């Protein structure tokens with residue numbers, strides 16, 4: 001099982017993400033943003049958190065147009081798994097791979113703390129190890145996490161079971177309390193919170209580890 005993790009100038013959760021995949025049994029490989037192809041045999045692509053290209057223009061906007069972006073989209077288009085926490089989620093919305101946009105937090109402040117998420121959808125490789133409605137503790141660290149979409153998109157996401165996680169108490173003003181969403185084939189997950197920062201007791205919590213284990217189990221079962 002191979003996880004490839006993209007690295008942009010300004011990524012700062014790339015190593016944490018690789019370690020979370022490694023703990024779940026993945027072989028990992030870092031992929032610099034100037035590459036135009038992913039490593040042979042990549043099962044899961046990780047698009048990490050951070051401040052890609054210094055968050056210039058808009059968070060994720062430049063990364064979505066970087067040299068590696070076409071390979072990222074091609075991987076998703078052929079049904080590959082993509083896990084994109086925080087800046088990764090922003091990059092996927094900027095790339096048009098997930099709907100909606102992440103606007104400035106409603107309080108106009110950077111928020112760094114652990115929040116409670118409700119698991120809304122368990123029919124995905126990412127969420128199969130959680131119980132429907134389970135409350136999990138996962139850290140957030142962002143200034144642009146205010147999920148926004150038009151009413152039709154919000155209705156479709158909920159109607160088709162594509163909202164993976166909602167905030168129990170929205171910290172950033174996100175519409176419909178949305179913390180993370182799935183693509184229609186449920187193989188791409190973008191979310192503002194950071195499960196990779198909740199995988200070992202030393203992190204202060206381990207509620208994120210089940211997500212990476214779920215992916216590994218889905219790949220073994222396939």
Ligand SMILES: NC(=O)CC[C@H](N)C(=O)O
Nearest residue numbers: 049050086087142143144
């Ligand atoms: N931790 C992160 O990935 C931060 C994402 C982005 N730079 C923001 O602050 O919104």
